[in-house]
Amino acid sequence: MKIKVQVFASLKDYLDPQFYLELQEGATANEVRYRLLTEYPMAESILRKSKLAVNDCFVEGSYTLKDNEHILIIPPSSGG
Amino acid sequence: MKIKVQVFASLKDYLDPQFYLELQEGATANEVRYRLLTEYPMAESILRKSKLAVNDCFVEGSYTLKDNEHILIIPPSSGG
């Protein structure tokens, strides 16, 4: 299945802001994180600290993705 | 000796804003308070809670007044 990935802030120093991943049916949000960890080792520490969101809601790593869903990789906030 | 007394706020409902008292040499600030307590029993609770000041500085009740000094009877603050 095809999943749209969007990353923010410092992650964009290492990854494209938006891209698509081809994943097996039943893949979880954490599997996206691990796939990116291996492909972009330079971004490892940020990826590990990032939260994950689907449909603009935070999800646990165990969240099971559905085809065409849009996952956000959200680095720690530094607002204010 | 002659002492000028000035009172504020709710005390003015009972006493003149400013007036003079004739006191014995060596009288203390507290003696002014007691004198007013007996003359204006309606103002007793406010007089007891009030602070005393001479020359625009707070003084203890034991402060010894000098001739022509100006004593302020300062009810509890209710600013803000």
Added chain:
Amino acid sequence: MQLTTEDPIDLIKMLSEAHDPKAGAVVLFSGEVRNHSHKRDVDYLFYECYVPMAEKIIKEIIESSYTKFKLHKALCCHRIGKVGISESAVVVITASSHREEAYAANRYIIDRVKHEAPIWKQEFFSDGTHEWGHNCSCFEHQHNH
């Protein structure tokens, strides 16, 4: 900086005075006149103030806030005379590098000013009566428990 004023307090001017390129956190407290007090409708307040001592005491409180907290700026102004509903009776602004200090210093200043400055509130009610304020409201608050 004005410590007491008979004119409406100019929040905007005070805020602009508090800006400091070194300060990351600015906290403003505004004590405003409520339209009710002890379940009675209020028309306006009148603040009596013994200005010479009030200004000396407010100045001393601000100076001691600089020693107790890491502040870039500390300002306080108390309105005197007649003050209408929703107008500011007192404003405190603190600016610091970190927000913890700015909040703590702000509370320190307003708590002391309310308790120590010779300023007295007289409440004028809609029914035509008036009454002197009973100490500061945090005191009443405690008594209600």
Added chain:
Amino acid sequence: MQLTTEDPIDLIKMLSEAHDPKAGAVVLFSGEVRNHSHKRDVDYLFYECYVPMAEKIIKEIIESSYTKFKLHKALCCHRIGKVGISESAVVVITASSHREEAYAANRYIIDRVKHEAPIWKQEFFSDGTHEWGHNCSCFEHQHNH
């Protein structure tokens, strides 16, 4: 009420929205851009924001502040994009009958917004370099001890 904005935050307008004849205490927090960070000179900041989630989260934080504290008003606005020195990056205003509540609710809102809203600071230094902010400054603060 605007929760995020690319324009300078209008403190005056926010303050006027926060006025409430029932509220005796108004507290405003303004997080402002400092001219230095980690001992380096700062030219300006740039805030990236994922607006759909940031606004949803800020709104939720404000709503929960009304349940946790006795508030008449709670407002929060975060600037996004380029923000110059001494400009407000974030403003929180709380209005309550008592100042304890107004201060506590104000801190509650800013602490949560800083930690939870998907907003990221990029510091642009005078030497031409730039760097992403490392979490919120209270975090760094703890680590320094």
